[in-house]
Every structure is written in C-alpha cells, then in structure tokens.
Amino acid sequence: MIEARFRGALGGFTLDAAFRAPMRGVTALFGPSGCGKTTVLRCIAGLQKLDGRLSVGEAVWQDERHFLAPHRRPIGYVFQEASLFAHRSVRGNLLYGYDRAMRGRSEPPAIGFEEVCDLLGLDRLIDRAPRHLSGGERQRVSLGRALLSQPRLLLMDEPLSALDAMAKAEILPYFERLHARLNLPILLVTHDITEVERLADRLVLMRAGRVEAEGPLNDLLTDPALPFARTRGTAAVLSARVAGREASDGLVRLDLDGQPVLVAAAPIHPGALVRLRIAASDVSLALDQPSRSTILNVLRARIETITDAGETEAVITLALGAGEGQRLPARITRRSLAALQLAPGMDVYVQVKGASLSASPGAVEP
Numbered sequence: 001m002i003e004a005r006f007r008g009a010l011g012g013f014t015l016d017a018a019f020r021a022p023m024r025g026v027t028a029l030f031g032p033s034g035c036g037k038t039t040v041l042r043c044i045a046g047l048q049k050l051d052g053r054l055s056v057g058e059a060v061w062q063d064e065r066h067f068l069a070p071h072r073r074p075i076g077y078v079f080q081e082a083s084l085f086a087h088r089s090v091r092g093n094l095l096y097g098y099d100r101a102m103r104g105r106s107e108p109p110a111i112g113f114e115e116v117c118d119l120l121g122l123d124r125l126i127d128r129a130p131r132h133l134s135g136g137e138r139q140r141v142s143l144g145r146a147l148l149s150q151p152r153l154l155l156m157d158e159p160l161s162a163l164d165a166m167a168k169a170e171i172l173p174y175f176e177r178l179h180a181r182l183n184l185p186i187l188l189v190t191h192d193i194t195e196v197e198r199l200a201d202r203l204v205l206m207r208a209g210r211v212e213a214e215g216p217l218n219d220l221l222t223d224p225a226l227p228f229a230r231t232r233g234t235a236a237v238l239s240a241r242v243a244g245r246e247a248s249d250g251l252v253r254l255d256l257d258g259q260p261v262l263v264a265a266a267p268i269h270p271g272a273l274v275r276l277r278i279a280a281s282d283v284s285l286a287l288d289q290p291s292r293s294t295i296l297n298v299l300r301a302r303i304e305t306i307t308d309a310g311e312t313e314a315v316i317t318l319a320l321g322a323g324e325g326q327r328l329p330a331r332i333t334r335r336s337l338a339a340l341q342l343a344p345g346m347d348v349y350v351q352v353k354g355a356s357l358s359a360s361p362g363a364v365e366p
C-alpha cells in the first residue's frame with residue numbers, strides 16, 4: 001500500500017491531501033486545473049518538500065524525521081511532454097535508465113528491454129532519432145524509458161494531454177496492455193474523464209488542494225453524492241469476464257456478476273477480465289421482462305437511489321442482481337420515472353443495447 005499525506009502552503013495555494021493507493025494498478029488523481037494534482041506528484045517524487053508522510057510498501061520515504069532525496073526514490077516519471085535525449089536514438093534513450101538501474105543489481109530486471117519494446121511497439125522505431133518521432137511515439141519511448149529504469153512506482157503527469165485526438169486513440173491501447181502486465185503501482189494525473197474510464201482502477205478525486213473522495217473507480221463514478229453521476233455523458237466502468245464467442249454471429253459473451261452480456265467487440269481470451277463501459281444514457285428500464293425488442297442485453301438490478309439531474313431528467317443508481325452486484329447509472333426522463341412509479345428498493349429489468357457497449361482489456365477492481 002502507498003500511504004501519502006502532505007500539508008503546506010505554496011504561495012496562495014494550500015495543499016492538505018491524504019490518500020492511499022494499492023501496490024498494483026492505476027490510481028488516477030483527478031480534478032480541475034489548479035487543484036493540486038501535480039503538486040502531490042512532485043511531493044511523492046521528493047521534488048517538492050511539504051510537511052507530511054509517505055510510505056511505499058514497507059519503505060518510508062518521508063516522515064517527521066526523514067526525507068529521502070529525490071534521486072534515491074526508485075520512481076519512473078512520465079511528463080506531459082516527452083523529454084528525450086535529442087542526440088540519442090530511441091535505443092539509446094531506452095538503455096539510458098536501464099543500464100544505470102542494472103549496474104550493481106543482483107536480481108533480474110522486473111521488466112526487460114525486449115518486453116518493453118514489444119509491449120510499447122518500439123521495435124520499428126529503435127534506430128530513429130527523437131526528432132523523427134510523432135508525439136505519440138515520443139510518449140511511448142518516454143514510458144518505455146521510465147519502465148526500464150526498474151521503478152517501484154510510476155508517476156504519470158498528464159501523459160496524453162499534449163497529444164491530439166488521433167494520437168491519443170493510438171497510444172491508449174498500449175497503455176491498456178501494460179496495465180495487466182505491470183506489477184507496480186501507477187499514479188496517473190489527469191483531468192480527462194475518458195482517460196480515467198480507460199485506464200484507472202482507483203480514483204482520488206481532488207478539489208482545491210483537498211481529497212474530496214477516493215475509492216475503486218466505479219464506486220466513485222456511480223456515487224450520487226459526487227459530481228460524476230449527474231454529469232451528462234456519465235458512465236459506469238464495470239468489471240466483467242469473457243465467457244466466449246457466439247459461433248452464429250461473432251458477438252462476444254461476457255459474464256457480468258453472473259449475468260450474460262453480449263458485446264459487438266471485445267478482447268476474446270476466454271476467462272480474461274475486461275472493463276465494460278456502460279453510458280447512463282444507453283440504459284433503459286422496464287418493470288416486466290421485455291420481449292420482441294432489438295435490445296440484446298437485459299439484466300436484473302435493484303434501484304438504489306434516484307437523483308434529479310436538471311429539470312426533466314433523473315439519474316437512477318442501480319445495483320446488479322438483487323442489489324449485491326456492481327453499480328451502474330441510468331439516465332431517464334422524470335416523466336418515465338413517474339409513469340413507472342420507480343422507487344428505491346424496486347427490482348427492474350435493465351436494458352442495454354449491445355452496439356453501444358465497449359469492452360477493453362485491463363480489469364478494474366470489482
């Protein structure tokens with residue numbers, strides 16, 4: 001477990017933030033510009049010294065008496081703009097940290113050169129100079145270089161925000177593939193909810209120098225007390241397991257808390273965990289088992305809460321099964337709410353169009 005607590009003033013800004021993160025998976029620090037995300041990352045790297053305490057697994061990096069110097073902290077840091085050595089090739093950049101990390105080290109590397117090249121698709125670029133790389137390629141090399149320095153903790157500060165939409169779309173699958181492979185904690189600073197939905201397992205929601213909430217990603221996304229649930233475009237990110245592919249039409253069957261879900265596209269290794277994004281506006285509810293409908297997926301769920309969202313709509317938080325499963329939101333009109341007399345505690349049929357679902361690799365904590 002990583003345990004971090006920092007408190008102090010920087011000019012007119014006060015940081016008073018405490019959170020925990022597991023030793024595996026991606027924990028996203030999320031919040032509006034200026035809320036203190038980068039400052040927290042800098043405190044963790046030891047680049048900013050504020051009062052507090054920081055432990056990473058068994059190791060204490062900062063407390064009242066000790067402050068481990070930045071260069072002695074085994075971290076990889078990936079910034080918004082890749083800062084590669086211009087005079088070295090991609091290979092030279094990758095080997096820079098690796099050679100230093102392996103010098104005098106008796107145990108084998110946690111991640112090797114070939115594996116990094118393979119995971120990040122760097123083989124084709126290996127002899128190029130950084131100036132001949134696209135923005136997305138530069139970020140892949142930066143990430144590769146950070147990983148090869150054999151860090152115990154990877155810090156990523158808005159690693160995709162300097163990229164255009166196409167470059168982002170190209171690089172995200174690489175980040176997703178790393179997710180399952182890496183056995184180290186990643187702290188990701190972002191203010192992009194799409195990145196959070198695709199990459200984060202856990203969320204630390206920050207506002208004005210403080211931690212407003214923290215927990216598993218979907219718990220926060222679907223918490224009616226937090227701003228996500230009421231935001232237009234809100235979605236649940238659920239953990240499901242690949243059950244198989246339908247021989248007749250190629251749809252992929254997932255097991256979602258014991259209920260079947262069909263999706264048009266998904267990684268198809270049976271048994272693999274996937275993250276399933278379900279947008280609140282793609283969910284409709286029925287009191288009776290729907291029949292003769294084009295909707296592919298009908299799930300059982302129980303209504304937990306109903307929250308007004310604007311003048312005409314409401315967001316209903318549902319828990320799958322008889323209320324014990326993962327949560328998802330449904331955004332419906334208040335007119336439908338009244339017509340069906342929906343209320344907390346009621347069991348409903350949840351309808352989700354197969355074509356609106358997307359499943360991607362990398363599991364979230366159920």
Ligand SMILES: Nc1ncnc2c1ncn2[C@@H]1O[C@H](COP(=O)(O)OP(=O)(O)OP(=O)(O)O)[C@@H](O)[C@H]1O
Pocket residue numbers: 010011012013031032033034035036037038039040191
């Ligand atoms: N060394 C410093 N001296 C004075 N103020 C600082 C210092 N470092 C950060 N700040 C201020 O602290 C606040 C938080 O900055 P920080 O960069 O951590 O926010 P952020 O959430 O990462 O924002 P963004 O998403 O825009 O990068 C800002 O108001 C910033 O101007």
